[in-house]
Amino acid sequence: xxxxxxxxxxxxxxxxxxxxxxxxxxxxxxxxxxxxxxxxxxxxxxxxxxxxxxxxxxxxxxxxxxxxxxxxxxxxxxxxxxxxxxxxxxxxxxxxxxxxxxxxxxxxxxxxxxxxxxxxxxxxxxxxxxxxxxxxxxxxxxxxxxxxxxxxxxxxxxxxxxxxxxxxxxxxxxxxxxxxxxxxxxxxxxxxxxxxxxxxxxxxxxxxxxxxxxxxxxxxxxxxxxxxxxxxxxxxxxxxxxxxxxxxxxxxxxxxxxxxxxxxxxxxxxxxxxxxxxxxxxxxxxxxxxxxxxxxxxxxxxxxxxxxxxxxxxxxxxxxxxxxxxxxxxxxxxxxxxxxxxxxxxxxxxxxxxxxxxxxxxxxxxxxxxxxxxxxxxxxxxxxxxxxxxxxxxxxxxxxxxxxxxx
Numbered sequence: 270x271x272x273x274x275x276x277x278x279x280x281x282x283x284x285x286x287x288x289x290x291x292x293x294x295x296x297x298x299x300x301x302x303x304x305x306x307x308x309x310x311x312x313x314x315x316x317x318x319x320x321x322x323x324x325x326x327x328x329x330x331x332x333x334x335x336x337x338x339x340x341x342x343x344x345x346x347x348x349x350x351x352x353x354x355x356x357x358x359x360x361x362x363x364x365x366x367x368x369x370x371x372x373x374x375x376x377x378x379x380x381x382x383x384x385x386x387x388x389x390x391x392x393x394x395x396x397x398x399x400x401x402x403x404x405x406x407x408x409x410x411x412x413x414x415x416x417x418x419x420x421x422x423x424x425x426x427x428x429x430x431x432x433x434x435x436x437x438x439x440x441x442x443x444x445x446x447x448x449x450x451x452x453x454x455x456x457x458x459x460x461x462x463x464x465x466x467x468x469x470x471x472x473x474x475x476x477x478x479x480x481x482x483x484x485x486x487x488x489x490x491x492x493x494x495x496x497x498x499x500x501x502x503x504x505x506x507x508x509x510x511x512x513x514x515x516x517x518x519x520x521x522x523x524x525x526x527x528x529x530x531x532x533x534x535x536x537x538x539x540x541x542x543x544x545x546x547x548x549x550x551x552x553x554x555x556x557x558x559x560x561x562x563x564x565x566x567x568x569x570x571x572x573x574x575x576x577x578x579x580x581x582x583x584x585x586x587x588x589x590x591x592x593x594x595x596x597x598x599x600x601x602x603x604x605x606x607x608x609x610x611x612x613x614x615x616x617x618x619x620x621x622x623x624x625x626x627x628x629x630x631x632x633x634x635x636x637x638x639x640x641x642x643x644x645x646x647x648x649x650x651x652x653x654x655x656x657x658x659x660x661x662x663x664x665x666x667x668x669x670x671x672x673x674x675x676x
Contacts, residue, residue, distance in 0.1 A: 350377025460606020
């Protein structure tokens with residue numbers, strides 16, 4: 270107890286007041302934990318966080334500098350985002366077979382995780398508070414669900430079937446409390462692409478059981494030409510007009526345009542959904558960074574050739590890292606990813622993924638992400654990124670090979 274002598278009342282300690290009840294249930298992402306530990310090791314090489322090695326395209330940087338010099342970035346934009354950016358997004362969506370009104374159905378956001386969190390806060394209620402997540406899937410999804418006051422419900426993907434959806438298991442987890450299913454397509458960490466057929470099955474379940482679909486498509490531009498799924502364009506449920514009331518689609522410029530630090534992206538959905546999400550977006554950030562919004566216009570208008578170059582180079586780096594992994598077949602098994610810039614490795618023999626990641630960082634000075642970060646089925650796996658430079662990939666893989674000589 271703490272007595273306030275001026276006002277004559279007692280203040281209980283934070284512990285007795287039961288403060289931080291929600292945040293005590295939330296964990297800092299293991300990806301960020303590993304990167305924090307690696308930052309304290311001077312010569313550590315990180316294959317952990319999904320940061321592209323490329324610099325932001327020059328045309329994007331020039332547009333941001335021009336906007337800065339014009340004096341147009343010092344004030345808030347509309348909460349929806351700059352009209353000229355939303356018009357550009359509307360045009361890009363139309364090129365991909367998605368038709369949304371820039372004035373009413375698009376919000377410019379401060380990165381995909383802000384869009385996801387705002388959508389979850391909007392959707393989750395007392396009676397419908399469960400969010401279905403595939404396991405493995407992006408590490409921050411479960412924590413975002415908890416931030417929004419919801420309960421993450423995991424459905425394991427089937428590793429032996431190329432990390433595809435087990436619909437029997439999925440159906441068994443859907444109930445009257447299910448508010449939404451949230452997934453990344455292409456998948457992070459596995460590089461799996463969910464088929465049109467399976468996505469339509471999810472849509473059918475959403476219609477029948479009355480829940481939302483939140484589709485995070487941040488890796489849509491990194492589908493490799495030797496993939497069975499390669500068609501030049503990712504199928505999205507947002508392309509089906511009849512589903513627009515059910516689907517919230519999210520995209521960030523972070524990966525495709527090498528803009529992770531700019532914190533810029535967008536979401537789109539039916540007008541009524543967007544109107545409700547906008548209230549939360551306004552409460553969280555007011556608007557996305559204005560300088561980043563001007564940069565995004567240039568990215569979407571002029572940098573697509575750079576995105577294609579990045580994709581080609583990532584495919585070469587994927588092949589490079591897979592050649593290294595083939596030399597370590599006694600210690601890892603893996604499925605060659607069709608997309609994204611991650612490989613999800615199974616540890617041989619099975620072992621605790623957190624302990625392995627810590628041992629590798631301590632003894633080999635290489636940062637990787639423990640598989641358990643991505644859900645319960647991720648245990649005894651690790652995720653490595655080939656988004657880093659070829660020099661870093663070769664150095665890290667060389668150290669890992671030395672690690673196993675002494676493990």
